[in-house]
Structure formats: structure tokens, C-alpha cells
Amino acid sequence: MKNRVITISREFGSGGRTIGKQTAAVLNIPCYDRELVEKIARQSGLDPDYVESASEDAPGGPIVSAFSNGDFGPNNADYIWTIQYRIITELAEQGPCVIVGRCADYILRDKADCLRVFVHADQAFRARRILKEYGERETPAVQRLRDKDKRRAAYHRFYTDMKWGHAQNYDLTLNSGTFGIDRCVAIIADLFLHPNPDRPQTTSG
């Protein structure tokens, strides 16, 4: 019997991380987000900030290349991916949980009974939110979120060959700007608590 896991992919600034944490709190199950980065850092010997950046940078991107030796073999991003793959698999084996980001939807596609969620919102909503959450930076908010989303999409495509943000890759996608954070939490928690008994247990395209 596979454990039930909620995986949350999200656009930067959409509140996906907050939705993940609040959903986990409502359901009284763990939420893995920053904890994942720290676990990967410990097992890899790499710095947590580096791990966090590298996971949003497809091989060949600026951050990973700077740390790569220029050979064509596996680089740091691939090394991190291997550890991340193992850690996420182990966490899903321990029990029901929420996992935010890090391609958990792909990694667990045959290993857990996943409710695969994608959270997004329009740029105006996200720009307001990142200014509130992370404050002013030299780079304008809209440019920051475009950069982040591009990196996430490229990383996801490189490692999973799935298109980030395509409805068909998820069970549920929510516009947090339309519904608000609390409503998104309520919908996800309710779908987790009352699953359809006839749902397919593996995800095939």
C-alpha cells in the first residue's frame, strides 16, 4: 500500500509554499520544503544556499556551470539530483506528507499515491506578494518572478521531460490570486481527506 503524498509545484510568489505548510498543518502531517534542502546539503556536503540555487538551475545554467569542472560527465546538479531523488523517495515511504517543489511529483510518480497540485497566479498578485514577503531588491519584482519561473521550468524539463505548468501533469491546479490562500488550503485538504475510491493509483500520461 503506497503512502498518500501531496506534491505542490508552484510559480514563484504564488503562495504555493505557504499553501503547502498550511495544508500539512490542517492534516497534521509533515511538510517538506526547506527541510529537504537541509537534508540534501547534509548528505552531499554542499552548502544549503548552493543546493537551493542549483535546484532551480538546469545543467548548463549559470550557477551550476560555475561549480562544474567543464567535463561532459555528471556535474553538481546531477549529484544533487541523485541525493534529492533518494531523500524524497525515503520520505514518501515513511508516511503521508506534503512536499513542496523539487520535482517530487515526477520522482514519486510510481512510488506514492500522489495528489499532484500546481499553484499559480497572475503577475500583479505575485509581484505584490513577493514585495511583501521578501521586500524590495535591486531587481524589480516582475523581473525576479520571471527569472525564477524560467529557471524552475527549465530545471523541471531537464530532469523530468515533463512540461512545468501543463494542466495534464497535475490532478489539480489552482490560481491562488482568484481563490486566495485559505481557500486553496481548504480545497486541497478536503480532496486529500475524501479521495475518490475509483482514482487510478499510478500516473500515466
Added chain:
Amino acid sequence: MKNRVITISREFGSGGRTIGKQTAAVLNIPCYDRELVEKIARQSGLDPDYVESASEDAPGGPIVSAFSNGDFGPNNADYIWTIQYRIITELAEQGPCVIVGRCADYILRDKADCLRVFVHADQAFRARRILKEYGERETPAVQRLRDKDKRRAAYHRFYTDMKWGHAQNYDLTLNSGTFGIDRCVAIIADLFLHPNPDRPQTTSG
């Protein structure tokens, strides 16, 4: 004050049309689907079956080309589009309703307060459903749904410049195979009945 409208785009065989009809019944508002085709047929003088086919065939596709005179000017599909645009706009002005397909999400983007929904499901679920609903045909079910989806995506892209099935174009996307038809209806109806008062009223990318 703009009227509230539920627009439902859907993969062939996902049950999106059924979900639209049932949601409208729960909310006691009209659902426009086949009725739209008939209205367009009446106003254009074209045959309803032709209107139905042409709306899933981007200009240049086989059906429209066969009826086009080969010039570079507007063809039948463009003519249908103009009428469809006007009819959908008028229906949304009359009162709250559900509209299935026909790019209503795009047409009404500034004209109504839309809850934009996309319904999809994996191929196995859809193939079973179309066999049940439409029966055996010479073309196998999986090929039929691939063909239909390709046409719908191409038509949508041609007239709206939006990518069909991208989560970012909708407020909500639902995998009907995961949740079942009834649950999808309940979620949409509840979101319509209890909207977030802080939602943006126009849809900007």
C-alpha cells in the same frame, strides 16, 4: 457589474461537457454547449455539423480548407468565429451561465467575471469514457482523442494566441479521472457560489 460566467475547456472524453451541464443544473443557470452550435448555424446559414467540425479545426486544417475558396481572405472559420464571438458576448450579457468550449474564456476575458476551468484526464480514463459514450468506431479510441485534442489546441492557439491546457490560462484545472465527475461538479459549484471577494475581476496574463 459584469455577469459571472463559468467557462469550461476540456480534453475530448474527459467529461467536461457533462460537468458543465451538471454544474449548471446545480446552480440553476443555463449551460450553452450544443445550443451554441445551433445558434451559430442559424445566424450563419451553415449546417450545424459543419459549424461543430469547423470550430475544432484551425484555418488551414482539412475541413475548413475544403470549404474555402482558396483565396487568402477570411474563410468560413473566420466567419464562424465572428458570429461565435458575438453570440457568446450576448449570452454573457444576459446573465450568469456555463459555456462549454468555443474559446469562451478568451472571448469573455474582459466582458464577464469568469471562473475559467479546464478539465482533463489520462488517456486510459478518456478512452474508456468515449467508448461508453460514443461507442466503437473504425478509428481506435486513443487515436480519436489524440486527433480531437490536437485540433482543439490548434484552433485555440490560432484564435486566442493562448496555449490550451496551460494552467496559467485558467483559475482551476481538474483531472476528472482522479476526482470523478460528481466531485468536479461539487468543487466548481462551490467556488461559484462562494467567490473570493478579493479576486481580480479582469484576467491579465
